[in-house]
Amino acid sequence: MTPVVRLERDGAVAILTVDRPEKRNALNAAVRAELIAALDALRGDTKVRVLVVTGEGEKAFVAGADIGEFAERTPLEQRAAMTGRRVFDEIAAYPKPVIAMINGFALGGGCELALACDLRIAADTAKLGQPEINLGIIPGGGGTQRLPRVVGTGQAMRLVLTGEIVSAAEALRIGLVDVVHPAAELRERTLEVARSMATRSPVALQMAKSAIRAAAEMPLAAGLAYETELFATCFASDDKREGVAAFLEKRPASFTGR
Numbered sequence: 001m002t003p004v005v006r007l008e009r010d011g012a013v014a015i016l017t018v019d020r021p022e023k024r025n026a027l028n029a030a031v032r033a034e035l036i037a038a039l040d041a042l043r044g045d046t047k048v049r050v051l052v053v054t055g056e057g058e059k060a061f062v063a064g065a066d067i068g069e070f071a072e073r074t075p076l077e078q079r080a081a082m083t084g085r086r087v088f089d090e091i092a093a094y095p096k097p098v099i100a101m102i103n104g105f106a107l108g109g110g111c112e113l114a115l116a117c118d119l120r121i122a123a124d125t126a127k128l129g130q131p132e133i134n135l136g137i138i139p140g141g142g143g144t145q146r147l148p149r150v151v152g153t154g155q156a157m158r159l160v161l162t163g164e165i166v167s168a169a170e171a172l173r174i175g176l177v178d179v180v181h182p183a184a185e186l187r188e189r190t191l192e193v194a195r196s197m198a199t200r201s202p203v204a205l206q207m208a209k210s211a212i213r214a215a216a217e218m219p220l221a222a223g224l225a226y227e228t229e230l231f232a233t234c235f236a237s238d239d240k241r242e243g244v245a246a247f248l249e250k251r252p253a254s255f256t257g258r
């Protein structure tokens, strides 16, 4: 079978491209499975420090779950399809930063895929939304949970209850994306961010991601205690010794991830 997720390496950055442009990169079972397989393959690969997820072509990042695939499912079949490992949760819990490079439509499951990532960088031509309401369903890839945590309850209600598709500029205004670039510059500007992160300590990147993720789940006191534990844990790393020594010796640090 033709692969539907492409893996490219740019130094310490891995780029995962959903490659079904003829179906606007819709998420079907094969895409989900290949994304999870790629995440598994890269998890322990110390040469890869940051991941970028994107879609092939100029039209779509990911235009949602594959509607044809679930059209005839019974509730039990749909439930079965949603149990087990889910790519959204895998990305959110991934030990390396994952950047969504949003090159076009990010709708439904595509918007949810972007929401699961740690940073959302969009082309000025991108369009985002949760149009499931138009199909008589609701977001099922975390949209009702991650979207309000990112944009607040009111904007999440607006997007999910109306199905409105917003421009990159509007997505930036409400905090649904973090940065917007002209489409022609999207790849290079996103890679600059990814390469920059990749020069940092992988240990500290992992701890920082874990601590910030915890902020959405824990009461403040528990989150602060968790931060303290992770902060102290950083002191066990070679990277902490290297980072501090490099600063004191006025030279760039060279982090190993140990």
Ligand code: COA
Residues within 6 Å of the ligand: 022, 023, 024, 026, 059, 060, 063, 064, 065, 066, 067, 068, 105, 107, 108, 109, 131, 132, 135
């Ligand atoms: N699932 C399955 N197929 C999809 C799809 C999806 N989510 N999104 C697009 N496609 C398919 C179309 O059916 C079409 O296939 P065909 O050529 O075999 O007929 C092909 O991709 C191109 O789509 P088209 O609508 O012609 O492209 P467009 O550029 O005019 O419009 C979108 C792009 C994304 C605006 C439009 O395809 C769309 O609204 N898609 C559905 C979005 C959605 O509701 N997502 C949430 C799903 S829960």
